[in-house]
Amino acid sequence: MSVRQFESTQTTRSREADVSDVQAVVSTGKGRPVEVVTIKVPDPGPGEAVVRVQACGVCHTDLHYREGGISDDYPFLLGHEAAGVVEQVGEGVTDVAPGDFVVLNWRAVCGVCRACKRGRPQYCFDTHNAAQPMTLADGTPLEPALGIGAFAEKTLVHAGQCTKVDPSARAAVAGLLGCGVMAGIGSAVNTGGVGPGDTVAVIGCGGVGDGAVAGAAMAGARRIIAVDTDPKKLSWAQDFGATHTVNAAEQDSVEAIRELTGGFGADVVIDAVGRVETFKQAFYARDLAGTVVLVGVPTPDMTLDLPLLDVFGRGGAIKSSWYGDCLPERDFPMLVELYQQGRLPLEKFVTEEIALDQVENAFEKMHHGEVLRSVVTF
Structure with a gap:
């Protein structure tokens, strides 16, 4: 096969795989039990990345979303304390590449707002999220929790929401830096x-x-x-x-x-x-x-x-x-390194590892103070 034929074949395959069908946890209404459903994750556009999620912690913020405490833009794609491997990147993405092990963050700084220009990017007032929506099977757009939505086998995020860390770190532990523990x-x-x-x-x-x-x-x-x-x-x-x-x-x-x-x-x-x-x-x-x-x-x-x-x-x-006034690209790698050195006991936050269909039960345990963190692992 010639190079031109190979490229043509790859382009055809890419067009055929514009959307991935994956299993995910969705909240459809205030107070309703969450559901595991099939959602559609589009291939990344400019500045975006698709991440295959390896682990995602169950945070109180996800419960707030389910209860309508954040907004009423149902349906929500829950989950945001996550780590995984970059699977695809869109046009213009240079900071991460397929195969990178990353912790997802909800503060992808813009670099141009008044906080960023004053040298205070940890207070960025215009953080980035993916431009394309993930959807239900019928095409209904999903609102991803904190712009991430990681109770899913794959998720679409802005590439700036991917922070590279030591790939030898355990995903169930490193992912917790994505929200509560970092805060x-x-x-x-x-x-x-x-x-x-x-x-x-x-x-x-x-x-x-x-x-x-x-x-x-x-x-x-x-x-x-x-x-x-x-x-x-x-x-x-x-x-x-x-x-x-x-x-x-x-x-x-x-x-x-x-x-x-x-x-x-x-x-x-x-x-x-x-x-x-x-x-x-x-x-x-x-x-x-x-x-x-x-x-x-x-x-x-x-x-x-x-x-x-x-x-x-x-x-x-x-x-x-706010988010522990963190700067993910500065703080996540450092804290993972301290964990790897045995100087920060991040593993003690993981009370249990669960399957995707156990998130509703994890909410109940969290409500009763039975766990520090339940972590969904894939």
Whole structure:
């Protein structure tokens, strides 16, 4: 066969394979159980990539999508904490290539918005997603969770959402950096600026909170106080480096944190719950000129009432943390390397590995606090 005939054959095959039919988890309406259905994934267009998903964590954000807490643009293609291998790339893609092992991210920075131009790409205000839709079998467009949609055998993303990491890392572990664990680690390291010798308190010890505990430990904090109402979660927090625990169902959190910090309060207090009550606890549990970080996501109906004099009088900083203020291309490879070196216990976040048709059951376990992360593996 001549080169021209070979190229012609390849072009014909490409046209015949414009769309892949794969199995995926879809949410069709508020509160309805999710379904495993066949969806159509188009070949990548300019700037896009198709990734064969190897693992995807079950995150609270996916449950928020199912419950209508993000938007009402059903049907949703759920899943976003994912790792896999690039299968195809579209025109103009140079940063990743077929065969690359990647963690997917939902902050593919644009490089031209006002945040990017000021050298703060971690706050990019115009992040990229794939231009083409993935669809149901009947052609109905799907809204992918956080622009990813990775409870699927394959997914279509913007190539900038693919971050290359060490291919020897286990996908079920590395993929968790795609959302909750990164949000937690980053809330301590990037947003909170935790450093050697600091005292840190983390309120709420689920996946995000334990990520914050792990991040604080990695940064060299000398005292890390984990706060929760669930003894099981407090035990988990100790696995990630918490030096002290406070059961908020049995004692006043603010008083307990102060008692454990010489009466002063912690240098950095991280609210990984995102409720008015826990934010106030974080605010009053910090030292003078300390830092409060809100990484737990509140609901739209929540409002905060604080004496303005207290805000002024305590000084310091009150910050919200978006995605742990991470820059995926900087943070993902570094954190995977630390995991590979045994310095960051990412594997401890994986409570169980499940099949695609067990996502609904995983939501139930998550709701009852039975797991840190269920991870779908393919």
